[in-house]
Amino acid sequence: EAGVAQSPRYKIIEKRQSVAFWCNPISGHATLYWYQQILGQGPKLLIQFQNNGVVDDSQLPKDRFSAERLKGVDSTLKIQPAKLEDSAVYLCASSLDSFSYTFGSGTRLTVV
Amino acid sequence: RKEVEQDPGPFNVPEGATVAFNCTYSNSASQSFFWYRQDCRKEPKLLMSVYSSGNEDGRFTAQLNRASQYISLLIRDSKLSDSATYLCVVNEISGGYNKLIFGAGTRLAVHP
Secondary structure, rough: OOOOOOOOOOEEEOOOOEEEEEEOOOOOOOOOEEEOOOOOOOOOOEEEEEEOOEEOOOOOOOOOOEEEEEHHEEEEEEOOOOOOHOEEEEEEEEOOOOOOOEOOOOOOEOOO | OOOEEEOOEEEEOOOOOEEEEEEOOOOOOOOOEEEEEEEEOOOEEEEEEEEOOOEOOOOOOEEEOOOEOOOOOOEEEOOOHEEEEEEEEEEEOOOOOOEEEOOOOEEEEEEE
16 A cells, blocks of 8 residues: 655745645545644644545644645645744645544755 | 643663653543654654553553543563654544644653
């Protein structure tokens, strides 16, 4: 079984620039999650999709972050404009039954 | 108060030692519980689920005390390869959907 694919692996941008991350979940997994993990902290849920609908985006900073999951398969997360405090690893995960999660390798974002 | 709290460590132990990690959670309605392992610069991976009756997987034993809202992980006969961050994870139901809430993690370093 192929895992959760994410790209890019690394990204360095200047503050106020825009950036987008891509995630392709495991085939057949209806639930997709984006987590933000700041160094030294646990992953924090940003947004959760069930198929192509958003079921939880309560911790997504909507003034600068947006996410979509067109056609209920792959997903993109965008930050516009980026701030220094957005430096983190952005993890995508997918789940078939909402109990067993598989994470992608993540995108490490550095904002300078 | 954080939803899931862990001692950040680090725990520095010699090979062969027994080490215990503790975790508390704030939402008494939480449904299920897990320990994830995260290696440096890698994504989190499920180590084991935690059941009220306690469960064991080789050298690893997990326990749950619902009354105290307390979860533990015991590692016996520590190996160098056990060095990692151990994340306490709680599954909550929000709006009819499951989501995982992560603790900040406890770092373990096993030395020769």
